[in-house]
Amino acid sequence: MKLRRKRHKPLHINDITIIDDSKLKKAITAAALGNAMEWFDFGVYGFVAYALGQVFFPGASPGVQMIAALATFSVPFLVRPLGGVFFGAMGDKFGRQKVLSVTIIIMAISTFCIGLIPSYASIGIWAPILLLLAKLAQGFSVGGEYSGAAIFVAEYSPDRKRGFMGSWLDFGSIAGFVLGAGVVVLISSIVGEAKFLDWGWRLPFFLAAPLGIIGLYLRHALEETPAFQQHVDKMEQGDRDALQNPPRASFKEIATKQWRSLLVCVGLVIATNVTYYMLLTYMPSYLSHNLHYSESHGVLIIIAIMIGMLFVQPVIGLTSDRIGRKPFVIGGSIGLILLAIPCFMLINSNVIGLIFVGLLVLAVLLNSFTGVMASTLPAMFPTHIRYSALAISFNISVLVAGATPTIAAWLVESSGNLYMPAYYLMVVAVIGLLTGLYMKETANKPLRGATPAASDRSEAKELLQETYDNIEQKVENISDEIDDLEEQIKALEKRKQALIDQHPKLD
Incomplete structure (x- = not known):
């Protein structure tokens, strides 16, 4: 029996996807806004953790209150892989745009509900239970949010601008943190610390409702990505490859057929998000609880650092389109290994200027990861399983990263060593370095399974x-x-x- 060799059609100019600039801008805005809302909640939660500890865990010591509040932040990461599996399969089957509209609704409602939960003094044990349920709902929706948003931007971007366009997704994350922190400082300064602990902490969570409505409007108005639409067109035309590879993927398939991409994804996500949560979620608590700065003082320092990160973020994305993604992953990892301890020496110096410099250096190193992550990860997997594969592997990695604030707080509390977070970062940086050396360069190349895309x-x-x-x-x-x-x-x-x-x- 003779095997029939499949002949591929020659690639012509009309096979190159021309990206509509106006649609690209709308896609980036809609994706970044949803991501901003996700990290707005994370930012608010990190900056009001001291207040939540007193409201929901009043009987514990201040150290245990902090750990308990941060543990409630970390527990929802356990359900993120479930959200990744669910929304990933839906995204590969029904499209990216529909799933992103659903995730932003769940995220907005669950965040809004945190502001409605009565205190422990009012309803007892049900207060922390309801807080945990709201955070679990957030975790489930976020399981499909970042992966879908990164894919959405990557599939809409021209090959030569994917790094720059993708960098705006984490620009939204950082902006969400800045907004969350700014709202906390503004409200606490207006109402005072006593009223803030009483009811003022609820107000930032209520902002999720209008942000969610705006995000839903923007996402609902978008068209499906060109890469996914190409895949659907192939299936409708009876393409054998597309029919033999239906738009779903099990973890077994990812682990066996996409193991190299899986390892790169896991390594990059762990290195990025551990650094992210250490700097932007744990450090406000570290400054206030361990270094005894006032909550507003520590928050103002972090806000200034994040504003600086906003300027650096798109520059790194743009530069990665010129020199590649690998140099930033490798450089950021080496920087953390060499500079983590010196940075924490500056942070513990009790001199405001030196504290700022130490945090700023860590922030720039974090930018090295965030500036390229959203453009690198979607390029790891082919179109027909991209959402499923990325969502599953991303959220499994986040299980490790999400525990960072809790682990860091516990290590410092149990050991009494204020440099434990630096050692933690150095270990994670080794993972980042190995990932950078192992990963393939994806800059200026078409996404796997898609034709080239141009401006x-x-x-x-x-x-x-x-x-x-x-x-x-x-x-x-x-x-x-x-x-x-x-x-x-x-x-x-x-x-x-x-x-x-x-x-x-x-x-």
Whole structure:
């Protein structure tokens, strides 16, 4: 039986996807706003953890209150993989846009509900239970949020601008933190600390409602991404490859067929998010509880640091389109290994200027990861399983990263060593360094399973020529390999004949 060899059609200029600039801007805005709302809650929660500890765990010591409040922050990460599996499968089956509309609704409602929960003094044990349930709902929705938003932006972006466009997603994250922190400082300064502990802490969570409505409006108005639409068109046309690879993926398939991409994804997410949560969620508590700065004082320092990060973020994304993503992952990891302890020496110096410098250095190193993560991760997996694969692997990694505030607080509390967070960062930086050395460069290349994407027809012609040049180089490499194989075959034939000549009964 003869195997029929599939013939691919030659790639022409009309096969290059031209990205509509107005649609791209809308996609980035909608994705970044949803991400901002997610991190607005994380920022608020981190900055009011001291208040939540007193409201929901009043009988414990201040140290235990802090750990308990941060543990409530970390527990929802246990359900994020479930949300990733659910929304990932839905995103690969029904499209990215529909799923992102659902996740932002769940996220807005659950965040709003935190502001409604009565205190422990009012309803007893039900107060922390209701807080945990609201956080679990958040965790489930967030399981599909970042992965979907990153994919949405990546699939809408031209190949040569994917780093710059993707960097705006985490720009939204940082902006959400800034907004959350700014709202906490503003409200606490207006109403005073006593009233803030009584009822003022609830107000930031109520802002989730209008933010959610705006985000839902923007996302609902978007069209599906070009890469996913291409995949759907292939299936409708009866493409055999598309039919044999239905839009769903089990973890077993990811682990066996996509193991290299899985390892890169896990390593990069752990390195990025542990640094993220250490700096932006744990450090406000570290400054107030361990270094005895006033809550508002510590928050103001972090706000200033995050504003600086906003300026650095898109610069790194833009530069990664020129020199690649790998240098930033490797450089950021080496920087953490070498500078984590010096930075914490500055933070513990009791000199405001030096504290600021220590935090700023950590922030720039964090930018090295966040500036390229959203453009790197979606390029790891092919279109038909991209959402499922990325959501599952991303959220499994976040299980480790999400425990960072709790673990850091416990390590400092139990050991009495204020440098434990620095050691923690150094261990994680080793993971980041190995990931950077191991990962393949994805800058200026089409997403796996998708045709090249360009900003305009002129760029499309350049991409087409680059694709032709790449094909020619691969053909030359294969030809060289064939020549080498032919030489090896001839050598084996000579050896075979020499052995036959030595045997009287073989000819």
